[in-house]
Amino acid sequence: MKPRPDRRGIPFVVAAASGTGKTTVCRHAIGRNRERGGSPIEFSVSHTTRPRRSGEVDGVDYHFVSLEEFQRLVATDAFLESALYNENHYGTSWRSIEEPLADGIDVLLEIEIQGASQVRARRGDARFLFLLPPSMAALAERLRARGTDAPEQIARRLQWANRELEAAAGFDYAVVNDDFDRCVEQVLEIIEGERSGGVEGLRRRFAPGPALEALTAAEARAR
Numbered sequence: 001m002k003p004r005p006d007r008r009g010i011p012f013v014v015a016a017a018s019g020t021g022k023t024t025v026c027r028h029a030i031g032r033n034r035e036r037g038g039s040p041i042e043f044s045v046s047h048t049t050r051p052r053r054s055g056e057v058d059g060v061d062y063h064f065v066s067l068e069e070f071q072r073l074v075a076t077d078a079f080l081e082s083a084l085y086n087e088n089h090y091g092t093s094w095r096s097i098e099e100p101l102a103d104g105i106d107v108l109l110e111i112e113i114q115g116a117s118q119v120r121a122r123r124g125d126a127r128f129l130f131l132l133p134p135s136m137a138a139l140a141e142r143l144r145a146r147g148t149d150a151p152e153q154i155a156r157r158l159q160w161a162n163r164e165l166e167a168a169a170g171f172d173y174a175v176v177n178d179d180f181d182r183c184v185e186q187v188l189e190i191i192e193g194e195r196s197g198g199v200e201g202l203r204r205r206f207a208p209g210p211a212l213e214a215l216t217a218a219e220a221r222a223r
């Protein structure tokens with residue numbers, strides 16, 4: 001059996017409008033933390049009914065399951081949270097986070113906003129980070145450049161992105177993914193701060209309200 005550490009891990013929920021570069025930022029944050037010998041942090045591996053994209057590995061990127069299997073898991077209360085997003089189901093199993101947390105490992109949940117609000121209702125120990133795009137135009141451009149979605153799917157994602165941004169107001173932190181390196185460093189700074197408990201200044205610096213106002217003001221200027 002693994003030795004029990006003297007601390008429980010912290011669940012960090014990271015949400016963003018799709019196309020903000022959330023997955024890449026999270027991957028780099030985890031990688032840099034490891035290189036620097038920081039306290040361990042892992043992704044929770046979600047379940048999804050979405051078809052596997054090329055390059056994705058079952059059990060690593062997601063547990064790819066059928067709709068029947070997903071529904072069975074929902075019925076047996078296997079999920080901390082689950083959501084329907086873009087016609088596919090996604091869910092974080094209790095199992096994917098409980099074990100690492102008990103072992104003192106922080107867990108990063110990279111999920112969308114409906115799931116984030118379920119986590120808020122169920123886990124008082126979770127911290128909530130929202131990644132903001134530098135502008136809506138930049139977001140549209142990134143979705144197109146990614147080349148994984150058809151134009152009508154991109155239009156749907158952008159529509160949804162506006163609703164996602166509204167949810168950011170209820171998060172603990174907002175970080176703008178303008179300069180990629182700085183964004184990764186800021187995410188790590190927040191994680192470190194939460195680990196050590198010195199968060200007052202951080203919560204002021206990364207308060208979602210002013211960041212959202214800046215984004216709205218930039219949109220109004222661009223119009």
Ligand code: 5GP
Nearest residue numbers: 046047082083085090091092110111112115
């Ligand atoms: P994608 O299909 O592009 O991998 O993910 C689509 C959206 O689903 C992203 O916003 C991603 O963060 C979110 N997502 C991935 N896993 C989960 C999960 O377990 N629960 C919820 N609620 N959303 C998830």
